[in-house]
Amino acid sequence: MANILISPSKYVQGAGEMKKLGTYAANCGKKALVLISAGGYKRIGKLVEDSFANNSCEVVFDYFNGECCNSEIDRLVQVVKNNNCDLTIGIGGGKIFDTAKAVAYYAGTPVFICPTIASTDAPCSALSVIYTAEGVFEKYLFLPANPNMVLMDTDIIAKSPVRLTVAGMGDALATYFEARACKRSGATSCAGGKTTEAAMALAELCFNTLMEEGVKAKLALETGVCTPAVEKVIEANTLLSGIGFESAGLAGAHAIHNGFTVLEECHHMYHGEKVAFGTLTQLVLENIPQEELEDIILWCIEVGLPVTLAELGADQVTDEQLMEVAKTACAETDTLHNMPFEVTPETVFAAIKAADAYGRYYLGEE
Structure with missing residues (x-):
């Protein structure tokens, strides 16, 4: 291919x-x-x-x-x-x-x-x-x-609400990790082929830009100004993430987002906010090193992206409802199967619960 x-x-x-x-x-x-x-x-x-x-x-x-x-x-x-x-x-x-x-x-x-x-x-x-x-x-x-x-x-x-650009950072946060998963599994991207090195480079640049410029951009936007950090984040949210996700592929984060659309409790949240939590869930599925997971969770907290079910409005949902989220995320037609290992509703359910626990831990709620 x-x-x-x-x-x-x-x-x-x-x-x-x-x-x-x-x-x-x-x-x-x-x-x-x-x-x-x-x-x-x-x-x-x-x-x-x-x-x-x-x-x-x-x-x-x-x-x-x-x-x-x-x-x-x-x-x-x-x-x-x-x-x-x-x-x-x-x-x-x-x-x-x-x-x-x-x-x-x-x-x-x-x-x-x-x-x-x-x-x-x-x-x-x-x-x-x-x-x-x-x-x-x-x-x-x-x-x-x-x-x-x-x-x-x-x-x-x-001049738009700061929360919207932060949500864009949440959407863009998934780009590199989903691209990396697709490259490892050899999945077909949204573009209809395998990923190019160019797409992977753009996806990685997207992630690095968010880590380096995201907090600065949020603070500048809160004062109503457009700085070089804001310009870089706008490009990361739009161009780098756009080409990166499409030409490298989607995997766990967006499928888990799609799972959360079955919960009425989450309908008030923006796409990128749910994708951010989906990214944390994917990283739990991958069992990445704690130091890496900690860095990403703390960055999410700093820019204002949700890291717990409560922040998504879903703190009162039952385990049965969360299993429905997991089952929807695992739909045959969705992208969770682009992960480089077998994923089941049971493993997704466990990762959602664990991601929520990690988020509460780093927020100091446990």
């Missing part, structure tokens, strides 16, 4: 880049559907409209209904067709990106992804995560191409 690396056609990151969106769009299409939340439109709608004002590309806005599910995708494909749009643009967060990518695929248009937050590694990928209308994980939709452009306006992202 071939080694494969895939990536977006163009990645743009810098202050004030959203002002140029209309210019970029005019090079790609004549009429663009912009998918955005109602709140997002209130915040930056005029900025986006102004960017199209002096360009040949027209713009049609539509508000996102809140869930990346088949009914919402079908609705928006019809909007694209009814308005004769030849470009789809998603502006906002992870579920908007995934919806915009799926809509562009089914409608046959190019797609631009414009994050206003740095909370997931979704922007760069040729992948949409599809949920039910109720928010339960349903399937991965693998797309034939990555976005035509990913545009990160760091002025806008630096």
Whole structure:
């Protein structure tokens, strides 16, 4: 099997880049559907409209209904067709990106992804995560191409809630460990082949950047400023993690996240927060040295990522419920089987309980 690396056609990151969106769009299409939340439109709608004002590309806005599910995708494909749009643009967060990518695929248009937050590694990928209308994980939709452009306006992202960028660090934390597991097992990546050395290098750079810059970036964001550390973390959360996970592979952390979607108690938590705990659970499954596990748990505590079930809102769940999480994580169609050893619901259940115990220990709760 071939080694494969895939990536977006163009990645743009810098202050004030959203002002140029209309210019970029005019090079790609004549009429663009912009998918955005109602709140997002209130915040930056005029900025986006102004960017199209002096360009040949027209713009049609539509508000996102809140869930990346088949009914919402079908609705928006019809909007694209009814308005004769030849470009789809998603502006906002992870579920908007995934919806915009799926809509562009089914409608046959190019797609631009414009994050206003740095909370997931979704922007760069040729992948949409599809949920039910109720928010339960349903399937991965693998797309034939990555976005035509990913545009990160760091002025806008630096003004977003700090918790969102921290959640992005949680999502990115999984990248290297899942990539390493896939390389050891020889698993096929999301790109459809074996990992390249380039993808592994990006995944490792992602992890090292988080460890070196994460706390500095969080402190800077809490004062509302964009520093070099913030720029590096935005790139790690988005580009390094995006290419790293897709071209090197997913394994335990994201499958365990998908398991936690069955718990109503965790629905208020962000994707990356659940992935962070999933990463700790994967590392327990791998039985990594205590010093390494300690460093990662303490880093999570320092930046504000959950390390216990209580912090996920799941301190009252029963062992039976946790076993359902473990069983869902072990679904045949999920990525837990990319681990380089056999994994069962029983071993995942034990790792979840142990990860919770370690988290409580380092928080000083035991």
